[in-house]
Amino acid sequence: MIIIDKSSMRPYYEQIILGIKEDILHGIYLPGEKIPSVREMASLLLMNPNTVSKAYKALEEQEVIITVRGKGTFVNKVNSQPDQRQLKQLKQNMSELVIEALYLNLSEADIKAWVTEAAQSIGGHHETNKFK
Amino acid sequence: MIIIDKSSMRPYYEQIILGIKEDILHGIYLPGEKIPSVREMASLLLMNPNTVSKAYKALEEQEVIITVRGKGTFVNKVNSQPDQRQLKQLKQNMSELVIEALYLNLSEADIKAWVTEAAQSIGGHHETNKFK
Amino acid sequence: MIIIDKSSMRPYYEQIILGIKEDILHGIYLPGEKIPSVREMASLLLMNPNTVSKAYKALEEQEVIITVRGKGTFVNKVNSQPDQRQLKQLKQNMSELVIEALYLNLSEADIKAWVTEAAQSIGGHHETNKFK
Amino acid sequence: MIIIDKSSMRPYYEQIILGIKEDILHGIYLPGEKIPSVREMASLLLMNPNTVSKAYKALEEQEVIITVRGKGTFVNKVNSQPDQRQLKQLKQNMSELVIEALYLNLSEADIKAWVTEAAQSIGGHHETNKFK
DNA sequence: GTGGTCTAGACCACT
DNA sequence: GTGGTCTAGACCACA
Structure with missing residues (x-):
């Protein structure tokens, strides 16, 4: 929803x-x-x-x-060859997000825990991830 | 710079x-x-x-x-008590970033590798993280 | 206005x-x-x-x-959980105002009368105060 | 000090x-x-x-x-006839402070408590107040 | 139409 | 010389 x-x-x-x-x-x-x-x-x-x-x-x-x-x-079926431009942009955003997070006194582990949490609230339904 | x-x-x-x-x-x-x-x-x-x-x-x-x-x-000295609103906002952004990344066919591990990379390009100089 | x-x-x-x-x-x-x-x-x-x-x-x-x-x-709806920093700042300002007022030969009662006056010129319309 | x-x-x-x-x-x-x-x-x-x-x-x-x-x-000895301009300015500041305080969900009583607190942290030493 | 961003340039208060 | 405030005017993204 x-x-x-x-x-x-x-x-x-x-x-x-x-x-x-x-x-x-x-x-x-x-x-x-x-x-x-x-x-x-x-x-x-x-x-x-x-x-x-x-x-x-x-x-x-x-x-x-x-x-x-x-x-x-x-x-559409998910594209297995992701757009390089989008990838680069995303990585850049992640880098900036990490700077902000470290500045808020979070550790690398804290950030990864967020990733896990976000991924698990989604994962399991998405076909393309089943085979990775 | x-x-x-x-x-x-x-x-x-x-x-x-x-x-x-x-x-x-x-x-x-x-x-x-x-x-x-x-x-x-x-x-x-x-x-x-x-x-x-x-x-x-x-x-x-x-x-x-x-x-x-x-x-x-x-x-200023780094604030050890991070702003809750900022934290929440950051976590929200992370969640959205993860959605985009999963959609680009990245795995959870791929994303965490980005976090590691971003953190290591910074880490080691920031005093408050030495003690975490 | x-x-x-x-x-x-x-x-x-x-x-x-x-x-x-x-x-x-x-x-x-x-x-x-x-x-x-x-x-x-x-x-x-x-x-x-x-x-x-x-x-x-x-x-x-x-x-x-x-x-x-x-x-x-x-x-916005009025925030029931006031910002601590703002509160502290406001209290500090009040303290300084009281010093100035006492120095102008006003009594504590005089100052409180001002507070009453200021509050009454406003009060009665603000919903969140009805329940205090 | x-x-x-x-x-x-x-x-x-x-x-x-x-x-x-x-x-x-x-x-x-x-x-x-x-x-x-x-x-x-x-x-x-x-x-x-x-x-x-x-x-x-x-x-x-x-x-x-x-x-x-x-x-x-x-x-100097404290002036018993306070400057009207200063008084007016001070009252104006108080009025603005009260608006801010009410907006932070404080009651009139809360504000007066601050006044009391501020005044008592000072009072008792100032000659001109002994006779008011 | 809305607010957001950016530039350029002026004046002011503070140290 | 420092940052803070204000104006004027331009362009952009969003709904």
Whole structure:
């Protein structure tokens, strides 16, 4: 279930992107399955369709979903060769996050515990991880 | 040495904040020591003084530095009691980062390896971690 | 109604902060309600938008208001767990004020009369005080 | 004993002013008594003489101390007819402080308790209050 | 339309 | 010389 935090700094459309990815990882939406249309999702989330549309476009660019004109939007199979640009960006973000965490007097182990916690709240449903 | 990535999405002032924290963790600036004045830093970074000032004010609010009007800006001792709000925010960011990473087909171990790498590129200079 | 005293030593942005808090305590702005946009408030107060923005950001940090990008700024519910740092600062200020007052030959009772006066010019509208 | 908080927002010279007033209220300096010279005070407080001088000038303007050329600086008797401007300013500050306090969910009684506490940490030594 | 960021330049208070 | 405040005006991301 996607929950939008209206008071969050993160823009709505990014929250939607994250929420859909999370749902896919949770196995709520399976590869090949249809996800709600822009309008449906908009009414589910009580949001402007334009905002949802922006999220869907971004997801399509990341090849997470595929839109078929006149039929709907479907979950893509996970790409086994991840986008190098995205990877680099993610690693950079992690590095910055670690700086902040160390500055808050956390240890490396504390940070890794967070990773474990986050991963376990998701893991087990996502097919591509079964074989790693 | 702080490097500003002008093409990054991250605003300059946040990059300055991160850069200074990183420098402190690296032991380039020691607690009690004076850091460059707003104007000096601005000319070092080829940046408007107001932008630097904004970063310094944020750092002061986080109790990373202390500014004394008319005298300069100084590195504070690291706060051993981290701000709960900041911690919560950081953990939330970590959780979102993990989702993105899992989606890029990374394993939990891959992510932890990033943490190790990031931490080791810093660790060893930061006094408060010696005793953890 | 917020009134800016241009001859006051207190910077404009602090006057705006105080004025908005006062208006909320007076019940002019209710929790959840939208307050004027940065630009509106700036034109109301005949002031630069940046100055208003600075006040709004400070108010958001104090969790008095919540800003939603692209939508506006809204009054938060009053925080029942006050910030310890703010409390300490306020008490310190009170202590200094009392010294000055005693030095002007006022009695403790005189000072308390001021407190009563100030509180009554506000009280009765602020929901959280009804239950204390 | 005057203590200067270098990390306080309040400028040094104001802290000196407050400190001297506090010492007089505490009976450490009595009316007619000589207080340390600018240079002595500066070396006591580890401060620049110019800063101390600024404080002394302000205190003289408020008729708290009297400087006699070639002899030194002396505590004045407390003025029984307080400066109306100062009174008004002080009352204004109190009003603002009360707004902040109410916003932090404090009751009127809480604020008055602070006043009592502050006054009692001083009271009893100051002659002009004995007769009120 | 909303707020956020950045620049440029002015003036002020403090040390 | 230090940081703090304020203005003016530009551009951008978000809804």
